[in-house]
Amino acid sequence: MSASESTVFPRTPRTRVRRRGGRANYERDVVHAILDEALVAHVGFVADGQPYVIPMLHARAGGELVLHGSPLSRMLGTLRDGVPVCVTVTLLDGVVLARSAFHHSLNYRSVVVLGTARAITDDARKREALDALVEHVARGRTRDARGPSAAELDATEVLAIPLAEASAKIRTGPPQDAAEDRDLPVWAGELPLHLTPLAPRPACDLPLPDYLEEYSRVPAE
């Protein structure tokens, strides 16, 4: 098994979780599942010494993260130049109410990916990446939607970041009050939160596709 196929990510000085290390997870499967469930990534890069964090749709295409946008985008232009990037995704699972203000928390699953982006320029690989992005939004959608034309392909910049340096951080479970607070007459517990589909708003008269009737952000097994 090569390093790139390892089932765990290496704990590098940059990705090792330092605070609350018990919440850290370096399993490749765990990192992949969080990336697959999250619809939005927060992409961080530096321009003129200033950090910028921009929300973007991402998708995982095998061992790579892919992003896309306009070739005119300042962000994509900066990233295409091979600068260091940080891509973070966070799934919010609930609020955690402790008896003490100090022990209030959130339940969450997050992933931090560090690396360098490169442009995908080969048309066939670009189409694969764009398919991965559409499938990430709604699994099955590429069977229906009209695929990119040559002009649309030219008008789309696609970047890939190898999943080589990444870690997850996860909090689950109830509040952790100090022993001396546990008899305080204050409600304590978790309020789970979940990103839930509401009624679709059709822009056509066609029947709703199956993949929207069953829509879930939890990736299928």
Next chain:
Amino acid sequence: MSASESTVFPRTPRTRVRRRGGRANYERDVVHAILDEALVAHVGFVADGQPYVIPMLHARAGGELVLHGSPLSRMLGTLRDGVPVCVTVTLLDGVVLARSAFHHSLNYRSVVVLGTARAITDDARKREALDALVEHVARGRTRDARGPSAAELDATEVLAIPLAEASAKIRTGPPQDAAEDRDLPVWAGELPLHLTPLAPRPACDLPLPDYLEEYSRVPAE
């Protein structure tokens, strides 16, 4: 009216939305409402030339954003030194399915705040900021939860970032297919998504507080 009380944020070269400028919004009320509804901020900073993006709980305390954490945190230590920071929050409102793959999109409301953090060291102001963080999680909660002890206050670093340079970007509405695609036999429309509370998981036998029965991430008017 002073500049800090203006109802709009200035369009600076760093916060002016360049791509899809029609989605930009610089209204202070709009920016505040998005910050107040989002539970998680993605905080970007640079260390040794590498951008890092870390999810954190934030709150708005008047015209400032506040963050908190352990004084031992690498991130807070870096930010306390007065380095440039970018705080981005994103509310995902739905997926937008167009007839063409190219016009797929997400509906969202995001805010980007640029600035410099400074540590809040005055104990009274620190308590106000920590109250704002607890109220941000659940409005009304500070009436019930035990407030921070002197030791807990010492064990908490609180940072503030003035809301001086910020912009929002918002997409709403149906897909925007090209005219020649509008008769394709492909379902098109929006699937709204909403962060929904599920059944609470109590860690005690007390009755559920009102503010959890009515829990909503949409800020009260």
